[in-house]
Amino acid sequence: MAKKQPRAVERPASLPAEVEERPERPADPRAADHAKVVDLAMKRWRRADPADRENRDNAYADLEFLEVPGAQWGEDAKRARADRPCLEFNRLPTTIAQITGDIRQMRPAIKVVPVDSRGDPDTADVIAGMVRYIENRSDAASAYFSAADQQVACGIGHWKVTTEYGSDSTFEQEIRITHVPDGIGVRWDPDAVLPTREDARFCFVPVDMSREVFEETYPDKPAAEIGDGVLHQQGLSEWSTADTVRVCEYWTKTPVKKTLALMPDGEILDLTDKTDLQAYDERFERAQVAGARIEVREGHKVERYIISATDVLEGPTPWPGRFIPVVPVIGIEMQVGKRRYRRGVVRLAKDPQRAYNYARSTQIEVVALQPKAPFTGTATMFKGYEAVWETANTVNHPFLPYNPDPMAAGAAPQRVPPPVPSAGLAELTRDASEDMKAVTGVYDASLGARSNETSGKAIKARQQEGDVGSFVYIVNFSRAIRHTGSIVVDLIPHIYDTARTLRIVGEDGKVDLVSINQPEGLADDDVAERIQNDVTVGAYDVAMEMGPSYTTRREAALDGMIQLVQAAPQLAPMILDLLAKAQDWPMADKIAKRIRTMLPPQIQAEEAQESGEPPPAPPPPSPQEQAAMAQQQRQQQLEEGRQQLDLAKLGLEKDKLQADVMKIQAELQKAHIDAEARAIEASRPPEPQAAAAPAASTAAPATDPRLDAITEAVQQLGAVVSMILEEMAPPEAPPPGPDGLPGADPQIPGDMPTIPTEAPQGAFSFDPSAMGLPAAPEMMG
Structure with missing residues (x-):
């Protein structure tokens, strides 16, 4: 298709006075620098534009073949067929929708992981939630899927990452992911080789504006000043036509020397920027005091311009990230020698689609041209019965009369057989349909056609088998999403560098509020503040999780x-x-x-x-457990009552023994008094009548036998009292066993607990010596 030549813009011979006397604009001091920028940009354009022109022209032709009615028949084919039918049975949109539908269902999820010691796993989860929030806020899915439609159809699509203020009344910026309408027209550095083009040194994102919109947007840059003739001579005629002016978003990635300081705690300070000398001196002094390691490294700075063919309309605007924020999503790309070829699904399916259209159009033409008359006969046979025969195909007549024709002896009206389709055309149609499936890799099972499978697993396996042929598009789409995540994660420390509260989106789509860069107290060294969810420190990388939504x-x-x-x-x-x-x-x-x-x-x-919640309270006991606990309490109460009864009995026995001891003491006291009386009686001088028996008076007095019996009874009673007191004394706790529970004395047979042999303090004791009796060794003190 011949390109429309640009029409020169005619200027009026004379201008109104107020226009002629318009004062000249003051010279822009940056005009010289802008001229150098435009000159370099146009040199790069003239190198990048022809390098990818073949792929770009083929991509536009693919989209026209897919979407524009009548584009599937070439002009030569239409002229050759003249008045013959040129029908289109476009089967490609369904095939492309099957692949893009898989992309929509299997959209990769962005995961963020820390890669250095200053990165925090919890902060990484917060950053991943922020990335999902940015995607949700930007409606990034529309940009992703719009580019995926172009990727699958013609081989390439684009979206980009931008920044903007959250509203017109705030200083806080937000990150936004937006689509590039003409994803085919983006020009990249032809020396870039990576699929994501992150190694490119420049990129052009062109937009063609009408002249009226251009002059409204840039009133101080009149479109009439763009020299159309000069541009045509330079091969830039597309930049300015009679109706449009091309405005281009021009990204540059320039090598620079960066001075970096590695602090002892792992923090990296950038000492490159010297625009603010006071801030630079503070950073440099801090690095020197801390003994940081200072080195000069090779780096890049990214800048953005808005240019026309002759002037810089906006910029330069520094970009805080290290990537050009334009993301290509590529279909199938192959390097053949020095040439790079790129395609989508439509490219190889054009000829099968044309063959299918030709076969179906010819088949319909053949059937349409066959006779439609249901009966044939001579005019004499139908004469007089025209009304009956004219309605034979609409009215159920009981009979169809006719006139015998002498010229056709014995002949009658004959029914014409229905049109017979061409077997060759039917075979051609089937072959074209199968060829289309073969070149696209999408077969009937993937399109939902029924087969002999009955179980759901078998049907799903057949569908997945058909998806393998188109999986390359899903993998390349996933790579583009991963690069987008890297761009956004690289921007977050520069854009979200203040303390604020954000809405983050979880993997399940739930929205939570989280505070970032919030001081929450002093750190362990009591000098620096601890920052909650500090997204400005640490290095993080992006990992992809391929799979269903x-x-x-x-x-x-x-x-x-x-x-x-x-x-x-x-x-x-x-x-x-x-x-x-x-x-x-x-x-x-x-x-x-x-x-x-x-x-x-x-x-x-x-x-x-x-x-992170407090542990739950113990559950209430079940009815069975409550009954068991009540039974245990009753047994314990019965045991305590039994022990108290035994103690009461022992107390009574003790009182009885004390009464017996008191009675024995009284008898001992009486015996002592009697003994003293006998001793006194014996010590008196004898009377005269007793002189006759001197031997009897000098002999020792006889021992009272009751005294010995009482002493023996007291010793026995003391032994009984000691035994009773030992029984009444509380047992000592045995030493703990190996399991921490009280153990048994291994020296006691039968594992019985030991019983103390001493009476407790305050127990009853009996001392015979206090009463002048001989002490018994068996008695307790």
């Missing part, structure tokens, strides 16, 4: 848990709360929370520890 995985987990419960019913009480939580019912979370209170205490304690 969270909803799909939750459904798969639900099916797996149901099968597990059916196979092992005894496990149901242990996972019933998880089974309820995986449901889509209203209040499923509340039901799961109530079921969790019925779990064993060990599992409840583990769940509380994982979630």
Whole structure:
């Protein structure tokens, strides 16, 4: 298709006076620098534009073939067929929708992991939630899927990452992911070789504006000043036409020398920027005092310009990250010698689609041109019965009369057989359909066609088998998402560098509030403050998790848990709360929370520890446990009553023994008095009548036999009292056994506890010496 040549813009011969006398704009001191920027940009454009022009033209042709009606028949084919039908049976959108549908269902999830000692796993989870929040706030899914549609159809699509203020009344910035409408028109550095183009030194994102919109957007840059003739001579005629002006977002990545200081605690200070000398001196002095390791490294600075073909409209604007924030998502790309070829699904499916259109159009044409008359006969046969025969195909006549024709002896009107389709055209149609499936890799099973499979697993296996041929698009899409995560994670420390509260989105889609960069007290050294969720320190990397979406995985987990419960019913009480939580019912979370209170205490304690909650209170005892506890209390009370009764009996025995001892003491006292009386009587001088018997008066007085019996009785009673006191004394606690419980004395046969041999303090004691009696060694003191 011939390109439309740009039309020169005609200027009026004379201008109004107020325009002629318009004062000239003051010279911009940055004009010289801008001229150098534009000159370098146009040199890079003239190198990048032809390097990828073939792929770009083929991609535009693929989109036209897919979406523009009539584009599947070339102009030459239409002229050759003249008035013959040129029908289109476009089967490619369904095939492409199958692949992009898999991408929508298997969108990769961005995971953030720390990669150095200053990175914190909890902060990494917060950053991952912030990335999901940025995607949700930006409606990034629309940008992702718009680029995926172009990726699968023609081989390439783009989206980009930008920054903006949260509102017109705040100084806090936000990160946004937005789409690039013309993803095919992006020009990259032709020397970049990585699929993500992160090694590119420049990138152009062109936008064609109407002249009216351009002059409204940039009123101090009139479109008339863009020299159309000069641009045409320089090969830049597309930058300015009669109706449009091209404005380009021009990204540069320039090598610079960076001075970095590695602090003893692992922090890295950037000493490159000297625009603020006071801040630079403070950072440098801090690094010197701490004994930091200072080195000069090779680095890059990223800048953004908005340019036309002749001037810088905006910029330069420094970009805080280290990547050019434009993300390509590529279909299939191959390097053939020095040339790089890129394609999507449509490229190889064009010829099968054209063959299918030709076969179907010809088939319909052949059938349409066959005669439609149901009966044939001579004019004489139908003469007079025209009304009956004209309605034979609409009215159920009982008979169809006709006139015998002498010229056709014995002949009657004959029914014409229906149109017969061409077997060759039918075979051509089938072959074209199969060729289309073969070149796209998407077969009937992947498109939902029924086959001889009956089980769900067999049907799913057939569908997945067909998805293998198109899995390359899903992998490349995942790579682009990962690069987007790297760009966003690299930007977060620069954009979210103040203390604020953000909404983060969990993997399950739930929104939580979290505070970042919030001081929460002094650190261990009592000098620096501890910062909660400090996203400005530490290095983090992005890892991808390929697979179905969270909803799909939750459904798969639900099916797996149901099968597990059916196979092992005894496990149901242990996972019933998880089974309820995986449901889509209203209040499923509340039901799961109530079921969790019925779990064993060990599992409840583990769940509380994982979630950081206090341990749950012990559950109330069951009726059986309450009955057992009551029975145990009754047994204990009976045992205590029995012990108290035994103690009371021992007390009575003690009182009785004390009375007997007192009685014996009284008898001993009386015996002592009698002995003293006899001694006094014996010591008196004898009377005269007793002189006749001197030998009898000098002899020793005889011992009273009652005294010996009483002494022996007292000794026996003392031994009985000692035994009773030993029984009444509380037993000492035996030493602990190997399990920490009181053990038994191994020297006592029968493992009986030992009994103390001394009476407790305050017990009854008897001392015969206090009464002048001989002491018995068996008696207790």
